[in-house]
Amino acid sequence: MTSSQNSGVVGDAKTPALKATGSALRNAVDQSREIAVEPSGNTSTGVKAGNVAAAVKTAGAQRGDAASCKQVIWFSFFFDGTGNNRDADLELLKHSNIARLYRAHKETNIDEGISSVYIPGVGTYFREIGDDGGSTSGNAFGAMGEARLEFAAREFEGFLRRPLALAKAPGNAIKEINIAVFGFSRGAALARAFLNLLMKRYCRLESEKWRLRQGNWPVRFRFAGLFDTVASVGLPMSTNNTGIYDSVRSDVPGMIAERLDDYENTRPETLAFSRAGEAGADPAPGKYAGHTEWGARLHIHETVEEVRHLVAAHEYRNSFPLDSIRFSSSTGIPEVAHFHEIIYPGVHSDVGGGYTPGEGARASRPSQNLCLIALQHMYNFALKSGVPMSLEKSERTRSDFNLDAKVGDAYNHYVKAIGSFSTLGEGINRHMAMYYAWRFYAIRKRLEGDVGMMSRIRSADEKFQNIKEVKSKEVNILSKKSTDAQIALSNLMELREIQASISRGGDEGDSAQNRTDLQLQNARQEYNFKRDQYLRSKARLDALPNMERSNELMAFYDQQLLIDVRRIRDKLSGKKTSEKPRNRDALRPHYKFLLDAFENEFDKGRGLRDEKILWLFDNCIHDSLSGFGKDATLPSDPRVVYIGGDVKLKYARLDTNKSSEQSNADWSEALA
Numbered sequence: 281m282t283s284s285q286n287s288g289v290v291g292d293a294k295t296p297a298l299k300a301t302g303s304a305l306r307n308a309v310d311q312s313r314e315i316a317v318e319p320s321g322n323t324s325t326g327v328k329a330g331n332v333a334a335a336v337k338t339a340g341a342q343r344g345d346a347a348s349c350k351q352v353i354w355f356s357f358f359f360d361g362t363g364n365n366r367d368a369d370l371e372l373l374k375h376s377n378i379a380r381l382y383r384a385h386k387e388t389n390i391d392e393g394i395s396s397v398y399i400p401g402v403g404t405y406f407r408e409i410g411d412d413g414g415s416t417s418g419n420a421f422g423a424m425g426e427a428r429l430e431f432a433a434r435e436f437e438g439f440l441r442r443p444l445a446l447a448k449a450p451g452n453a454i455k456e457i458n459i460a461v462f463g464f465s466r467g468a469a470l471a472r473a474f475l476n477l478l479m480k481r482y483c484r485l486e487s488e489k490w491r492l493r494q495g496n497w498p499v500r501f502r503f504a505g506l507f508d509t510v511a512s513v514g515l516p517m518s519t520n521n522t523g524i525y526d527s528v529r530s531d532v533p534g535m536i537a538e539r540l541d542d543y544e545n546t547r548p549e550t551l552a553f554s555r556a557g558e559a560g561a562d563p564a565p566g567k568y569a570g571h572t573e574w575g576a577r578l579h580i581h582e583t584v585e586e587v588r589h590l591v592a593a594h595e596y597r598n599s600f601p602l603d604s605i606r607f608s609s610s611t612g613i614p615e616v617a618h619f620h621e622i623i624y625p626g627v628h629s630d631v632g633g634g635y636t637p638g639e640g641a642r643a644s645r646p647s648q649n650l651c652l653i654a655l656q657h658m659y660n661f662a663l664k665s666g667v668p669m670s671l672e673k674s675e676r677t678r679s680d681f682n683l684d685a686k687v688g689d690a691y692n693h694y695v696k697a698i699g700s701f702s703t704l705g706e707g708i709n710r711h712m713a714m715y716y717a718w719r720f721y722a723i724r725k726r727l728e729g730d731v732g733m734m735s736r737i738r739s740a741d742e743k744f745q746n747i748k749e750v751k752s753k754e755v756n757i758l759s760k761k762s763t764d765a766q767i768a769l770s771n772l773m774e775l776r777e778i779q780a781s782i783s784r785g786g787d788e789g790d791s792a793q794n795r796t797d798l799q800l801q802n803a804r805q806e807y808n809f810k811r812d813q814y815l816r817s818k819a820r821l822d823a824l825p826n827m828e829r830s831n832e833l834m835a836f837y838d839q840q841l842l843i844d845v846r847r848i849r850d851k852l853s854g855k856k857t858s859e860k861p862r863n864r865d866a867l868r869p870h871y872k873f874l875l876d877a878f879e880n881e882f883d884k885g886r887g888l889r890d891e892k893i894l895w896l897f898d899n900c901i902h903d904s905l906s907g908f909g910k911d912a913t914l915p916s917d918p919r920v921v922y923i924g925g926d927v928k929l930k931y932a933r934l935d936t937n938k939s940s941e942q943s944n945a946d947w948s949e950a951l952a
Contacts (some may be wrong), residue, residue, distance in 0.1 A: 318620055320624045321622075323657070350452070351443050353439075354668055355397070357459075358461075360379060361629075361632055362466045363404060368822070372820070374633075376633035378507070378632070381662070386669070402466050403418030405816065406424075409431050412815055414822045425469075425574050429477055440457075457498065457499045459502060460504070462658075463507070468509035469574070470574065472504070472509065472577070472578045473574040475501060475580060475584060488583060500585065501585060502584075503584075503662055504586070506590070507631050508600075508632050511578060513572050514568075519568040530829075532833060538912070549847040553851065554868060563914065571922075582619075588622065588661045589619075591621060592626055593711030594901060596919040597908055599908070606619070625698075626902070627902050629902065629904070630900070633649070634651075635825075635902060639902070641739075643899065645684065647683055652682070697893060708921075713876070717888035721881055721887050748824050762810040765803070768806070772800050772803050776793070780793070841916060844874075844916035845875065
C-alpha cells in the first residue's frame with residue numbers, strides 16, 4: 281500500500297484501523313472488521329452521465345492522436361464461469377453476465393486497437409484448445425484452466441504483432457496498452473491468474489509503472505470486474521468432509537451422515553459454539569482448499585487501477601468457498617482504496633448469471649433474473665473506468681440488460697431492509713439472517729401443506745425434460761453423423777497407407793495417391809465439421825437444467841435444517857448430552873441469527889412477513905444447495921471465505937463491547 285492511500289476508507293465504506301497481530305494471522309483468527317466491504321446499493325436503469333463521459337473520453341483516446349498517429353491499445357478478456365458457455369447458453373437465454381458484458385463490449389477492431397476476447401468456462405466445449413466439454417475433471421476440478429490461460433496469452437501476443445510492427449516508426453509509437461479482465465466463478469479465478477501471467481511474462485515494473493518488455497511501451501491494468509470468485513482447482517475444500525466417489529454418486533443423505541459420523545468437529549452443535557462467541561466456525565477443515573496450479577495465483581497486484589468484486593450473499597455450499605480479493609500478510613490485511621468488495625443478495629449464479637429462466641422455479645421470464653442487477657452495476661463500473669463498452673446497445677444486447685421493474689423494486693426494498701454495514705463478515709451475517717427468516721417461513725408453509733413451490737418445480741422440470749428429449753435425439757443423430765465421418769476418414773487413411781506401401785512410382789500410381797490425398801483432405805474437413813456440430817449440440821444439451829431431484833433435495837434439506845437447529849438447542853438446554861448447558865452468549869453470530877430466525881417463526885409467531893422480501897426469495901433467489909447435491913454441505917453451514925492462499929477468514933464473531941452486542945440484538949429483533 282502506498283503512503284498516499286487511506287487505510288481507513290475503501291470505496292464508500294469506512295472501517296476501523298487494522299488490529300491484527302502476527303500470531304492471530306498465523307492462526308487465521310481474523311475478525312470481520314478487518315475486511316472492508318460495501319453494500320450493493322440500489323439499482324436503476326440506464327447509464328450514469330459521468331460514466332458516459334468517461335466512455336466518450338476513452339473512445340476519443342482510442343482513436344489516437346490524429347497529429348502524431350500514436351497508438352492506444354485496449355485489451356479486454358472475458359473468462360466465463362464453470363459450466364458457462366456463451367454459444368451453448370444463448371439458446372436457453374441462460375448466458376452469464378460475462379457473456380453479456382462481452383456482447384456489450386466493442387468488437388475486436390485492429391484499426392481501432394481494440395481486442396475483445398471471450399474464453400468459455402471450464403467444463404464446457406472449447407474447440408480451440410481441444411476441450412470437448414462435459415467432463416467431470418473440468419466441472420469438478422477445474423481441469424484445462426491452464427490451457428485457457430495460454431489461449432488468452434496467444435490472443436494477446438497475436439493482436440500485439442501489428443501495433444508493435446507499426447511502432448517501429450517513431451510517428452506510430454504506442455501511447456499506452458490498456459488491459460481489463462472480467463470473470464465469474466472459476467473464470468474470476470482465471471482472470472486473476474491471467475493478470476499475474478501478463479505481468480510476469482510480458483511486463484516489468486518500474487517505479488510502480490508497468491512497461492512491456494518488448495519495446496518498453498507503457499502498460500496499464502485498468503479494470504478487473506469479478507463475480508464471486510471460486511477457485512476449487514484440483515481437490516476442492518469440500519473433499520475434506522466428502523468422499524470423492526460419494527460426490528460423483530450425489531448421495532446427499534449418505535454424504536451428510538458420513539460427515540456427522542466421521543467428522544465430529546463439523547457437527548452443527550460443535551460449530552455453533554465457542555468461548556464468548558469468538559471466531560472459528562469451519563465446516564470443512566483439512567488440507568484440501570482447491571488452490572493448486574493456477575488456483576494458487578489469485579493475488580491481485582495493487583497497480584491494477586480498479587477492482588470490483590461482486591460477492592453472493594446467500595451462497596454457502598462447501599464446494600463454492602469464496603476467494604476474497606483481500607489477502608492477509610504478516611502485518612495484517614492491507615486495504616487498497618481502489619479494491620471494492622461488494623455484497624449482493626442471491627446465490628452464486630444469482631450474481632454471476634447462468635440460470636435458465638424458470639430453473640429452480642425462479643425467474644420465469646429472462647427479465648426477472650436477479651443477476652441483471654449485478655450486471656448493470658458492473659457495466660457502469662467498467663464504463664466509468666474507461667472500458668470500451670458500446671454506449672448504444674443493439675437489440676440483442678438490450679434484451680441482455682432488460683430488468684423487470686418489480687424485481688428492481690423488490691431488490692431496492694430488500695437492500696434498504698438489510699441496512700448499512702462496512703465489513704464482509706457483518707454483511708454476510710445480515711444477509712444470511714434474512715435468508716434463514718425466509719427459509720423457516722417457507723418450511724412452516726410446507727409443513728402446513730402448502731405445495732406451491734413443489735408444484736412450480738415439478739412443472740418447470742417437465743418443461744425442461746421435454747426440451748431434453750428433443751435435444752437428446754438431435755445429439756444422437758449428430759453423434760452418428762460424426763462417427764460415420766470418422767469411419768470414412770479412417771478408411772481413406774488406411775487406403776493411403778496401402779497405396780504408399782505398394783507404390784512403385786509412375787504417373788498412374790502418383791495420380792491415384794493424389795486423388796486419395798484430395799479425398800483425405802475433404803474427408804478430414806467433413807469429419808471436423810460434423811464433430812464440431814455434434815459437440816456444439818451436446819454442449820447445448822449439457823446446458824439444460826437438471827431438476828429431477830430438486831423437490832426431493834429441498835424436502836431433505838428442510839428436514840436437515842430443523843435437525844441442525846434441534847441439535848444446537850439441545851446443547852443450549854443440556855438435553856441429550858452429558859455436558860452442562862451452553863450459554864447463549866457463546867453462540868457465534870451466524871448460528872445466533874439461525875436460532876433467532878427459527879424461534880421467531882416457530883416459537884414467537886413473529887417471523888418474516890414482509891411481502892416484497894418474501895416475493896424476492898420465492899421468485900428470484902435460487903436454492904443452489906438443492907440444485908447441486910454433490911457435497912456434504914449442511915443447510916446450517918456458514919460460507920467459507922479465503923483471504924489469501926489457504927487462510928480462512930473467521931468472521932463469525934460476537935464483539936464483546938456492549939454497543940455491538942446491542943446492535944446484534946436490534947438486528948435480530950428487526951427481522952420479527
